[in-house]
Amino acid sequence: MTLSDRSTAQDTLEATQRTQIRRIPQRGDYDRETIDRILDEGLICHVGFVVDGQPFVIPTSYGRMGDCLYIHGSPASRMLRSLSGGIEVCVTVTLLDGLVLARSAFHHSMNYRSVVLFGTATLVQDFEDKQAALKAFTEHIIPGRWAEVRSPNRAEVQGTTVLSLPLHEASAKVRTGPPIDDEADYNIPVWAGVLPLELQTTAPIADPQLTSEMPIPEYIRGYSRRSVVSNKTP
Amino acid sequence: MTLSDRSTAQDTLEATQRTQIRRIPQRGDYDRETIDRILDEGLICHVGFVVDGQPFVIPTSYGRMGDCLYIHGSPASRMLRSLSGGIEVCVTVTLLDGLVLARSAFHHSMNYRSVVLFGTATLVQDFEDKQAALKAFTEHIIPGRWAEVRSPNRAEVQGTTVLSLPLHEASAKVRTGPPIDDEADYNIPVWAGVLPLELQTTAPIADPQLTSEMPIPEYIRGYSRRSVVSNKTP
Numbered sequence: 238m239t240l241s242d243r244s245t246a247q248d249t250l251e252a253t254q255r256t257q258i259r260r261i262p263q264r265g266d267y268d269r270e271t272i273d274r275i276l277d278e279g280l281i282c283h284v285g286f287v288v289d290g291q292p293f294v295i296p297t298s299y300g301r302m303g304d305c306l307y308i309h310g311s312p313a314s315r316m317l318r319s320l321s322g323g324i325e326v327c328v329t330v331t332l333l334d335g336l337v338l339a340r341s342a343f344h345h346s347m348n349y350r351s352v353v354l355f356g357t358a359t360l361v362q363d364f365e366d367k368q369a370a371l372k373a374f375t376e377h378i379i380p381g382r383w384a385e386v387r388s389p390n391r392a393e394v395q396g397t398t399v400l401s402l403p404l405h406e407a408s409a410k411v412r413t414g415p416p417i418d419d420e421a422d423y424n425i426p427v428w429a430g431v432l433p434l435e436l437q438t439t440a441p442i443a444d445p446q447l448t449s450e451m452p453i454p455e456y457i458r459g460y461s462r463r464s465v466v467s468n469k470t471p
Numbered sequence: 472m473t474l475s476d477r478s479t480a481q482d483t484l485e486a487t488q489r490t491q492i493r494r495i496p497q498r499g500d501y502d503r504e505t506i507d508r509i510l511d512e513g514l515i516c517h518v519g520f521v522v523d524g525q526p527f528v529i530p531t532s533y534g535r536m537g538d539c540l541y542i543h544g545s546p547a548s549r550m551l552r553s554l555s556g557g558i559e560v561c562v563t564v565t566l567l568d569g570l571v572l573a574r575s576a577f578h579h580s581m582n583y584r585s586v587v588l589f590g591t592a593t594l595v596q597d598f599e600d601k602q603a604a605l606k607a608f609t610e611h612i613i614p615g616r617w618a619e620v621r622s623p624n625r626a627e628v629q630g631t632t633v634l635s636l637p638l639h640e641a642s643a644k645v646r647t648g649p650p651i652d653d654e655a656d657y658n659i660p661v662w663a664g665v666l667p668l669e670l671q672t673t674a675p676i677a678d679p680q681l682t683s684e685m686p687i688p689e690y691i692r693g694y695s696r697r698s699v700v701s702n703k704t705p
Contacts, residue, residue, distance in 0.1 A: 255525065255527075280567060280570075280581070280668075281565060281567060281581070281583075283517040283519075283528050283530075283563055283565070284528070285517075285519040285526035285527065285528035285561075286526055287521050287524060287525075287526050290521060290524075290559070291489065291521075291559060291561070291589075292519035292520050292521050292526050292559065292560065292561045293489075293519065293561050293587075294517050294518070294519035294528055294561045294562070294563040294587065295563065295587070296517075296563060296565040296583070296585050298581065325524070325525060325526065326526065327519075327525070327526045327527050327528045328528070329517055329528040329529065329530060331515060331517070331530040333514060333515060333670065335676075336514075336612055336613060338613065338616065338691070339620070340620055340621060341620055341621040341622075341623070341627075342605060342606075342609045342616075342617060342620050342621065342622055342623055343605075343621075343623045343624075343627040343631075345608075345609055345612065345613075345616070345620075347514070347515070347532065347612075349515075349530070351530050353527075353528065353529070355525075371576060371577075372576075374579075375576045375579055378570055378579065378581075379570060379572065379579075379666075382572065382576075382579070383576060385661045386573070386574055386575055386576050386579075386659070386661055387574060387575040387576065387577075387656055387659055388575075388576055389575070389576055389577045393575075393577040397577075415676070415678040415679060415680070416678055418680075422621055423680055423682065424682065425620070425621055426683075426685065427619045427620055427685070428675075428677070428681070428685045428686065428687050428688055428691065429677075429678040429680075429681060429685075430675055430676050430677040430678040430681070431675070431676045431678075432613075432672050432675050432676075432691055432694060433672060433673040433674070433675075433676065434514075434670055434671070434672055434673075435670070435671055435672075435673055436567065436668055436669070436670055436671075437668070437669055437670075437671045438666050438667060438668060438669075439667040439668075439669055440667070441662075441664055441665070441666050441667075442569075442649070442664050442665045442666075442667065443662070443663075443664040444649040444650055444663040444664040444665075445649060446649070446652075446657055446663075447662070447663060447664070448657065448658065449660075451660065451661070451662045451663075452662065453662055454662055457572070457662065457666055460666060
């Protein structure tokens with residue numbers, strides 16, 4: 238996102254009937270920077286949509302450009318088959334940061350950051366807009382990769398359904414910190430605290446079909462979601 | 472799950488209109504063992520439900536006992552306020568196993584295991600059943616923890632909404648292995664392969680309110696989701 242993109246965005250979104258955090262409202266956050274950082278760190282979202290009254294929740298990858306989230310259309314293809322216009326979706330991204338171990342079973346919890354985004358997803362039809370979205374998908378997953386691989390050809394761009402969703406109606410919810418126990422429980426003699434969780438990489442596995450010794454690029458060796466997000470939203 | 476539980480379960484679920492894998496069907500799996508292992512390894516699910524035609528997707532923790540998935544009712548409370556009967560939900564659990572780096576942008580992918588479960592969630596009303604579900608929640612997150620902490624008292628059990636969902640209509644979808652490139656792309660001189668991802672723990676953070684030096688239990692020091700699942704579904 239460039240600074241000029243940013244200047245047109247709302248810094249803080251308005252809570253709506255749908256995005257108002259009702260349960261533990263102090264964990265709610267409507268700040269665009271909080272929301273963007275969570276979206277930029279996540280790798281997959283869960284897309285919810287309705288067909289004949291039936292909810293569907295499908296995991297898929299995504300990308301963000303400025304004030305829009307882009308998703309691959311295939312997960313919604315059940316719906317796209319019957320609808321030509323926009324479709325109502327709820328897109329949720331959740332990052333797990335830790336297990337919160339309290340002294341009572343009841344106060345066990347998790348530290349997490351999540352974003353829930355509502356809106357009408359529309360098909361991206363323009364060829365260049367679709368190309369840009371495909372680049373955003375790749376760069377969202379592995380920044381630096383796009384420049385090194387073969388770009389999508391015309392048939393690949395045309396064969397990919399891309400949906401765009403404005404970042405207008407969204408909320409973040411965040412829990413951090415130690416367990417909160419009932420006062421009477423603090424003297425129970427059991428370890429309490431947080432067991433942090435992090436999505437980490439292990440050693441890269443080369444494709445057996447690599448024809449020659451190929452160095453592993455720096456953007457793979459030094460990969461972490463936290464560095465991805467700090468590069469995108471400084 | 473005990474062996475006697477298991478003998479009453481269907482080993483392989485029937486694909487239905489809703490669970491039939493349409494996109495890349497060879498990744499679909501209706502085997503209960505595959506489904507159970509994914510559910511047992513996951514920490515959170517995304518619950519989808521519909522209010523006035525609007526989809527909601529909320530992340531929450533869960534537990535499995537035999538042929539039922541249990542979720543905290545709070546995420547569905549918008550709906551429970553207006554409905555006394557069962558509610559139609561779609562519950563999705565997704566585990567990310569790796570980034571799949573192909574030679575073309577188009578063939579980039581992710582290795583993952585996911586379960587999509589459909590059904591009617593009903594309120595668990597019986598006091599002892601609710602207690603058992605609360606134990607399943609805690610033991611799902613950290614096996615061994617339940618025995619060491621204060622059990623929920625009557626007010627806590629009564630104050631928690633628990634929903635039960637039968638594991639009857641579900642499918643798993645799994646991608647593993649290296650990238651699959653177009654034949655013509657295999658000679659592009661770029662590293663290709665899989666960057667494995669794993670949800671790992673980092674050093675436990677003691678609650679600042681721990682009153683004395685308390686040893687960190689073995690079930691925390693040796694914690695990993697893979698050992699959790701191998702202990703539950705041998």
